[in-house]
Amino acid sequence: MSVKPMPVATSISQPFWQALNEGELRIQQCEDCRGFVFYPRNHCTHCMSDKLSWKPVSGEATLYTYTLTRVPTLPELADEMPQALAVVELKEGVRVNTTLTGLDESEIRVGMKLKPVFHKVDASGNTLLRFTAEHKALDIIPYNNPFESLNRNAKGQIQVPISNLAAMSALANNEFTDWSEAITVDQALINAFADLSGDNYWIHTDPDKAAKDSPFGTTIAHGSLVQVLQSRMQFALPFEVVGFKAMVNYGSNRLRFPAPVPAGSQIHARAKVKAVDATPKGMQLTLEVNIHVVGQERPSVINDLVIFYR
């Protein structure tokens, strides 16, 4: 179980997805031959003209064909079984791959009249296009915010029970936390780490030689030093996982040092939940921690931390 895959809009298809978000179905029509085109493209499929414009359509459709999936096509879709994967034909003649919703298996018939259902799938209003029978009182499936009924702790973090799969799964998103406070990585700290680790390479510990010979013009911090300094930088996660017996730091799925940290730099950190997966070892949360020199766009450390809750 993890976050469901979402379509990625391209510059060509973006108007289609935008229209869905606005509760409208818009498809392309050729200005030369008036033919309708779907899926979104650069050229008319009837006459090859590149003069296509976006037109709102009613979504009146008939069921061209369908199949019921008894085995999830992806693990993330396990809670949607059986899925009614369908090809529907719009009144305008184009066919659309979709899923049927709000219908019992026994109600589905090839040739039946259908209408669109706008399924809001996240808090930012992203919408997928489903279809249901014309006579059903179903036009919109609202976003079901799995955090809505949950409590907050004294720090204001949403308390997400490990057993609440919908909420656990919804933790993964592309939003970073705010930046932590900044800390300074000075030569004394770098020297202390050199003593501790035994890594006395001049690029870290010899400012005079580094001024002459280093491509950075100064000494730089060890990547592993910057990585462990993460513990000194508190970024505020918007949630707290609760209701587990044990939490295990399982290490890192990916550790990269893309940019140097010159001695004397200020660094700060932020994080985002990259993935949440149910595994035989327990609930696995992958937290991507990024550490940057303040003001630098390129991170100095990318660390995908893996945490197990059970």
Ligand SMILES: [Zn+2]
């Ligand atoms: Zn055309």
